[in-house]
Amino acid sequence: MTSPTAVSAEVRSDAAGPGVAPVRRALGVRMLMGAVVLAAVVLSAIAAVLPLERPDILAQPAFVGIGAAVVSAAFAQFARLRFRLGRGTVSVSWGETALILGFVLAPPGWLPAATLVGAAGAWFLITWLNDQRAVTDIVHLAASLSLGTTGGAAVAYAITGSGAPVGSTRMYAGLIVGSAVYLLITFGLAVATLSLRSDATPRHIAARVLHAKLPMFVGNVLVGISVVYALVSGPWWLLMAPPVVWLLQRTYRYHLRAEEERRVWEAFARATRTLGGSTEAEVADAGLRGALDVFGARRVEIEVSLPPHQRDDEPGAGDDTAGWAGKCQVVVEDGDGGRRYVDEAAYDPMPGAAPGPVITREMVVGRARVGELTVWLAEPTLPAARDELAVSAYADALAGALHDAAAHERLMLLDAKVAHDGVHDQLTGLANRRSLLTDGEAVLQSLHRDRPVAVLLLDLNDFREVNGTLGHRAGDEVLRTVAERLTDLTRDQELVARLGDDEFAVLLPSVATLADSATPLHEVPSPLPQAVRRAREIVDEIGRPVDIGGVRLVVDVAVGVVVEKAGYADLGELIRRASIALDQAKELHVGVAAYDSASDASSTDHLALPAELVDALTADDQLVLMLQPEVDLESGAPTGVEALIRWNHPRRGLLTPDLFVGTVEHGELLAPFTRHVLDLALTAASGWAAAGFDVPVSVNISARSLLDATFPAQVADALRRHRMVPAQLVLEITESMAVSDQGVVDEVLAALRELQVQISVDDFGTGFSSLAFVTRVQVDELKVDRSFVTEMTDSAAAAAVVRGAVELGARLGARVVAEGVETADQRAALLALGCTAAQGYHFSRPLPAEKIVGALRQLADAAPPKIVPLRADEVG
Ligand code: C2E
Ligand code: CA
Numbered sequence: 034m035t036s037p038t039a040v041s042a043e044v045r046s047d048a049a050g051p052g053v054a055p056v057r058r059a060l061g062v063r064m065l066m067g068a069v070v071l072a073a074v075v076l077s078a079i080a081a082v083l084p085l086e087r088p089d090i091l092a093q094p095a096f097v098g099i100g101a102a103v104v105s106a107a108f109a110q111f112a113r114l115r116f117r118l119g120r121g122t123v124s125v126s127w128g129e130t131a132l133i134l135g136f137v138l139a140p141p142g143w144l145p146a147a148t149l150v151g152a153a154g155a156w157f158l159i160t161w162l163n164d165q166r167a168v169t170d171i172v173h174l175a176a177s178l179s180l181g182t183t184g185g186a187a188v189a190y191a192i193t194g195s196g197a198p199v200g201s202t203r204m205y206a207g208l209i210v211g212s213a214v215y216l217l218i219t220f221g222l223a224v225a226t227l228s229l230r231s232d233a234t235p236r237h238i239a240a241r242v243l244h245a246k247l248p249m250f251v252g253n254v255l256v257g258i259s260v261v262y263a264l265v266s267g268p269w270w271l272l273m274a275p276p277v278v279w280l281l282q283r284t285y286r287y288h289l290r291a292e293e294e295r296r297v298w299e300a301f302a303r304a305t306r307t308l309g310g311s312t313e314a315e316v317a318d319a320g321l322r323g324a325l326d327v328f329g330a331r332r333v334e335i336e337v338s339l340p341p342h343q344r345d346d347e348p349g350a351g352d353d354t355a356g357w358a359g360k361c362q363v364v365v366e367d368g369d370g371g372r373r374y375v376d377e378a379a380y381d382p383m384p385g386a387a388p389g390p391v392i393t394r395e396m397v398v399g400r401a402r403v404g405e406l407t408v409w410l411a412e413p414t415l416p417a418a419r420d421e422l423a424v425s426a427y428a429d430a431l432a433g434a435l436h437d438a439a440a441h442e443r444l445m446l447l448d449a450k451v452a453h454d455g456v457h458d459q460l461t462g463l464a465n466r467r468s469l470l471t472d473g474e475a476v477l478q479s480l481h482r483d484r485p486v487a488v489l490l491l492d493l494n495d496f497r498e499v500n501g502t503l504g505h506r507a508g509d510e511v512l513r514t515v516a517e518r519l520t521d522l523t524r525d526q527e528l529v530a531r532l533g534d535d536e537f538a539v540l541l542p543s544v545a546t547l548a549d550s551a552t553p554l555h556e557v558p559s560p561l562p563q564a565v566r567r568a569r570e571i572v573d574e575i576g577r578p579v580d581i582g583g584v585r586l587v588v589d590v591a592v593g594v595v596v597e598k599a600g601y602a603d604l605g606e607l608i609r610r611a612s613i614a615l616d617q618a619k620e621l622h623v624g625v626a627a628y629d630s631a632s633d634a635s636s637t638d639h640l641a642l643p644a645e646l647v648d649a650l651t652a653d654d655q656l657v658l659m660l661q662p663e664v665d666l667e668s669g670a671p672t673g674v675e676a677l678i679r680w681n682h683p684r685r686g687l688l689t690p691d692l693f694v695g696t697v698e699h700g701e702l703l704a705p706f707t708r709h710v711l712d713l714a715l716t717a718a719s720g721w722a723a724a725g726f727d728v729p730v731s732v733n734i735s736a737r738s739l740l741d742a743t744f745p746a747q748v749a750d751a752l753r754r755h756r757m758v759p760a761q762l763v764l765e766i767t768e769s770m771a772v773s774d775q776g777v778v779d780e781v782l783a784a785l786r787e788l789q790v791q792i793s794v795d796d797f798g799t800g801f802s803s804l805a806f807v808t809r810v811q812v813d814e815l816k817v818d819r820s821f822v823t824e825m826t827d828s829a830a831a832a833a834v835v836r837g838a839v840e841l842g843a844r845l846g847a848r849v850v851a852e853g854v855e856t857a858d859q860r861a862a863l864l865a866l867g868c869t870a871a872q873g874y875h876f877s878r879p880l881p882a883e884k885i886v887g888a889l890r891q892l893a894d895a896a897p898p899k900i901v902p903l904r905a906d907e908v909g
C-alpha cells in the first residue's frame with residue numbers, strides 16, 4: 034500500500050476576478066492545472082507498464098498491494114489539516130506516510146496511478162460529505178499528489194534498486210530521500226498555484242507552507258518507517274500505530290491552530306492599525322480590505338448609519354479605492370440614508386462552492402449606533418466561536434475608526450465652511466469685502482503698472498423701502514438677483530463682490546482691452562468711457578423688472594466709476610474713490626457717475642471739517658463776517674446790514690458759507706458757532722452805531738437753533754454783553770427744513786418775540802412751510818428769495834410771488850426785502866410791484882467789517898435829503 038501527499042494548494046475561492054492581471058492569472062492557473070493533470074496521467078500510465086521489480090514485503094498479491102496503496106493515499110487525504118493562506122486554504126496531509134507504505138506494498142510502477150485514484154476518491158468523498166468542490170479542482174489536486182509520488186517513488190527506487198531487501202538500511206534511506214523529493218514536488222506545485230491565485234508573494238507563501246509542513250513531514254516519515262519496520266520485524270508493533278498517529282495528528286493540529294491564531298491576530302493588529310482614516314469612505318475601504326485579509330472572507334459588507342455629510346464627492350467615494358481591485362462599492366440606501374460598503378475577495382469563489390458561515394456584528398460607540406459589519410467567511414477552518422469573537426473585536430475597532438472619521442469629516446466641513454464664509458458673502462455667495470481687497474490687490478499687482486483698471490461701486494436706490502415694505506426675505510431675494518445679474522454680466526478675471534448691505538463692487542482689470550492688444554498703452558483710447566459704458570450696461574441689466582414674491586419690482590441702482598492705472602493706487606483707495614463717485618451719482622440722481630478728483634478733495638475736506646472748525650472757533654482770525662447793506666429801494670439809503678460768515682481757512686483759503694455751514698448745522702458745534710457769529714455781528718453793529726448809523730444787523734440763524742430751548746437765553750446774553758437793544762438785531766430764519774418738534778420751535782420763537790429781537794423769514798417763497806411759518810409767529814421782515822428777483826422780469830409766476838410777498842408783508846405789518854438785486858431794471862420792477870427794501874450787488878457787495886461804515890455813509894450820501902438828519906449828524 035502506498036500513497037503520496039504532502040501539500041496541496043486547496044485554493045477554492047480563486048478564479049477570475051476583474052481586471053487584466055486577474056484574467057491573466059486565471060489563465061496561468063488553468064494552464065498550470067492542465068499541465069499537472071496531463072503529466073500525472075501520462076507518467077502514471079508509463080510507470081505502470083515499466084518492468085520494475087522489487088522484493089515483496091509480505092508476498093501479497095499485486096492487486097492487494099495496489100489496493101493498499103489506494104487506501105493509504107485516500108486516508109492520508111482524509112486526515113488532512115488545513116490552514117488559511119490569504120483567501121485560500123492550504124491542506125497538509127499524511128502524504129509521506131502514504132508514499133512510504135505504498136512503496137513497500139504496491140508493485141513499484143503502480144504507485145502513481147494508485148495515488149491518483151486514492152487521492153481523487155478521497156477528495157470526491159470529502160466534497161460529497163462537506164461541500165461542493167469543482168471537479169477540475171479535485172482532479173488537479175489528485176494529479177499534483179500523483180506527480181509528487183512519481184518523483185518520490187522514482188528516487189526511492191533509484192536508491193533502493195531492485196535488489197535491496199525490505200528492512201535494509203539502504204531501503205530506509207531510499208524511503209527518506211524519496212519522501213523529501215515528494216515533499217519538494219508537491220510543495221513546489223502548491224506554491225506555484227497559490228502565488229498565481231493570491232496576492233501574497235511566493236516567498237511569503239513558501240515560508241508559511243514550510244513552517245506548517247516541516248514538523249508534519251518529520252512525523253509522517255517517522256510513522257511510515259516505523260510501520261514498515263513493524264511489518265518486517267513484528268506485526269504486533271503495528272498496534273502502537275493508531276495512538277501514535279492520533280497523538281501526532283493532535284500535535285499537528287495544535288501547532289497549525291496556534292500558528293493560525295497568531296497570524297490572525299497579527300493581521301488583525303495590522304488591519305486595525307490601518308483603519309484610521311480621515312473620511313468615512315477611507316475607513317470603510319480599509320475596513321473591508323482588513324476584514325477580507327484577517328478572516329479570509331469571501332465578502333464583507335459595512336453598513337454605516339451615521340448621519341451623512343454633505344460632500345460633493347460623497348456618492349461613489351469608495352469606488353476608486355487605490356490599489357485595490359476596485360470592487361469596493363458604496364450603495365447609498367434610500368430611506369434612512371445609511372451607506373453600505375461592499376467588497377468581495379478579488380477572485381470569485383469557484384462556481385458551485387458552498388458559502389462559509391456569515392457573521393454579523395453591530396458597530397456601536399458609546400451608545401451611538403455606527404452601523405453593522407457582516408463577514409462571509411470563506412470556510413470554517415477555525416472554531417465558530419473564535420471567528421465570532423474576532424469579528425466582534427474587529428467590528429469594535431471599525432466602529433471607533435468610523436466614528437472618528439465622522440467627527441473628523443465634520444470638523445473638516447466646519448473648517449471649510451469657516452474658510453469659505455471668511456471670504457464669501459453668505460447671502461449671495463459672492464466674494465466679500467475682505468476677499469475683494471486681497472484678491473483684487475493681487476490682480477492689481479499682477480498687471481503692468483500703466484494698465485488702466487476700473488472699479489465700479491454699486492448701491493441700490495431705495496433698498497430700505499424694499500426691505501421695509503416687502504420684508505427682509507424679499508430684500509434678500511433682490512440682493513441675490515442683483516448678484517446673479519452682476520455675475521452674468523462679468524467676464525473672465527473680473528471680480529464681483531458684495532461689500533455691504535446693498536453695496537456691490539466690480540473690479541475690471543482690463544478696461545482697455547477693447548483696443549487692439551498690440552496698441553501701445555499710451556495710445557489706447559481713454560478707458561473711462563468704456564468703464565462708464567460697462568456701468569450703464571449694469572444699470573440697465575439690473576434695472577430689468579424682477580418678480581419678487583409676486584410683486585414686479587424694478588431695482589434702481591447707482592454706480593460710481595473710477596479708472597486708474599494699476600500701479601498708481603491700491604484697491605482700498607480705488608474703492609474709496611468709487612464711493613465718492615457713487616455719492617455723486619446718488620446726489621445728482623443719475624445712474625452712473627465717474628470719479629472726479631476735484632470733488633474728492635472737497636469730500637476729504639468735508640471729513641476734516643469738524644475738527645478744523647474747533648480750531649477756527651478759538652482762533653480769532655479765521656471766522657470773519659462780510660457785511661452787506663440792505664437799502665431802501667426808492668432812496669437807496671441803508672436800512673440794515675446783513676452779516677454773512679466767511680471762513681478764512683488756513684489751508685484752503687477763503688471759504689463761503691455753503692462750504693461749511695451745512696456741516697456746522699448738523700454737528701455739535703452749532704451753538705458755539707452761532708454764539709460766535711452773534712458776537713462778531715453785534716461787535717460790528719456797535720461799530721456802525723457808534724459812527725451814527727442807527728440800522729440793525731441781520732444774522733442768519735440755522736433753523737436747527739430753533740430746536741434749542743436755550744437759544745433765546747443765548748441771544749439775550751449776547752445782547753447784554755454787547756449792550757445792544759434787541760431791536761438792533763434781526764434774526765433771519767430759513768424755514769427750509771421740516772422741523773420735527775414743532776412745540777419747542779414755537780416756544781423758542783415766542784421767547785425770541787418776547788425778547789423783542791426782530792424776526793425775518795429768509796429765502797421767502799422757497800421754503801415749503803414759509804407760509805405756515807408766518808402764521809405761527811409774528812414776523813418783522815420777509816426776504817424774498819433771490820431766485821424770484823432774478824426771474825421776475827422774465828417770469829410772470831416769479832413776479833406773482835414777489836407781488837404776493839409784498840401784499841402779505843403789508844397785511845402782516847412786515848417789511849419786504851428783495852434779495853439779490855443786481856440791476857437797475859430789477860430795482861424798477863420791484864418798485865413797481867410795491868416792494869420797499871432791497872439788498873444786492875446793485876447797491877453793494879458784501880464788504881469786510883472795516884469798510885462797512887464807509888459804504889453806509891456813501892449810500893446815505895447818495896440818498897435824497899430824507900436822510901439828511903443822519904448826514905447832518907455826521908457833518909456836525
Ligand atoms: P442768504 O441769507 O440768502 O444770503 C444772501 C446770499 O446772497 C449771500 O451769499 C450773498 O453774498 C449773496 N448775494 C447778495 N447779493 C447778491 C446779488 O446781487 N447777486 C448774487 N448772485 N448774490 C448775492 P453768501 O454770503 O454766500 O451766503 C450764502 C448763504 O449762507 C446765506 O444765504 C445764508 O443762508 C447762509 N449764511 C451766511 N452767513 C451765515 C451765518 O452766519 N450763519 C448761518 N447759519 N448761515 C449763514
Ligand atoms: Ca440771509
Ligand code: CA
Nearest residue numbers: 795796818852
Ligand atoms: Ca436769502
